[in-house]
Amino acid sequence: MPISRDFFARHAVAVAPDLLGCVLEHQTEAGLVAIELTEVEAYAGRSDPASHAYRGRTQRNAVMFGPPGHAYVYFTYGMHFCVNMVCLGEGGSASAVLLRAGAIIAGEDLARARRTRGAGSVAARDLARGPARLCQALGIDRSLDGADVCSQDSSLRAEAGHPARSVKIATGPRVGVSSAADIPWRFWVDGDPTVSAYRAHTPRLREVPGGSSPRG
């Protein structure tokens, strides 16, 4: 049974740590892949400069302004997808939790096939270690933007994890964000090997016109 919508009808900062240990599964023609979440990040709405919702509603982030319990999938760096769970925020909407990593608990062969595309090899712990890897392993792309993860009929569903298992949760600054980097809204399962390595925001170098120095 999928997680109830009420679970997501809270602020992302409250939802994020509760998502650790929960399961995200995606059913396709190729089969089912499921992961247990081990690392997430909370993004507030209009007040959070690191959030896509900071500058208001656009075509891309429209799903974030909709009802909670839906997937917000976006494309970035010309090649990667990332997936969020939409929650409520101040003003009623536009907060979300970015899913950064998880452990494969079903469909490992299919996940590995998607990640390697037939060549190379990937350790089990690296299959969904990182937000773009997680999407690739689960086969998530833009067609799932807006998918209702609380619906039994949806191909992408969020399920409750093992209730008996208690996890130790650690917190820290969010990864790769250029603003509000001091706010500890990243949550992960302490000691879990599938949690991604922390990387500070790295500004990209730009090509300088007339590149070589005229001095000499």
Add this chain to the structure above:
DNA sequence: ATGAAGATTGCCT
């Protein structure tokens, strides 16, 4: 219409 940056990853040394 155009320019700049991006919630990343993989491969190189």
Add this chain to the structure above:
DNA sequence: GGCAATCTTCATG
């Protein structure tokens, strides 16, 4: 640890 790959999105004129 550092940089290339690759394209969508948003702000500005």
